[in-house]
Amino acid sequence: MDLSLSIPEAQTTTVKGDVGWTSRPPARVRCPRCGDEISQTVRAPIDCPGCRLKRPAEAFPDFELLAMRCPVCGCDMAFGRRHPNVIAVPEYATCRQCQYHWELEHF
Template identity: 50%
Template sequence: MTGWLAVLFSKLVSLGERVVAPLRRGDGPNKFRLSSMDTATTTYDGDTGWARRPPATVECPRCEAEIFQHNARDDLDCSRCVGEYSHESFADLRLLYLTCPVCRSRMEHGQRHPERFDIPEWATCTDCRYHWEFEHSYDTRTD
């Protein structure tokens, strides 16, 4: 009977570890990260500023291949054709998606002031609730 209880206990511990594993953060004193859409009502992590923008994937205007830009200041070089673009031409390229730096999922992104900016102004990961904001000041007056 003790062998049977040991096996049952081991199975329950294993099941508990599998349930808790996605919630574990693993660094620092806070060992858990509640990432489920049902449990996350606010963002958990975040950054501001263009220099801290999440990695982006844009479309090459020459061959329509995806070009990955890890950092906002990195130049864009197409791996399929000879397309080379300066980081300053980011706004001229078609943004396909931003990648969450925490969980590597595709992020929702958008603009709050499309009449003033040609770049994304915010991005949120629906998986881990990471949020990024383009920090800027703007004049809303219309003279």
């Protein structure tokens, strides 16, 4: 699903956008064991190249999120949570370079 407008706080229009956790942009998380950065896509297991720590994709909220990468241009995205006491994962991410926007669909 393409979004026609980004989040109101951004005051910009998007070029392209997606909605839903299965469309989440790729992320980089920190390994709690060795501190290395781990690249992870939404369905891939979290597998540390340094110490070989392996966790299922569902363990994503347990890791420190370092960055989300824009699937359109590859730049790091601004991301955040609107309901930090309720939802443990990012709820939106916007690329400042190409204006791609992703939203977590929740009700």
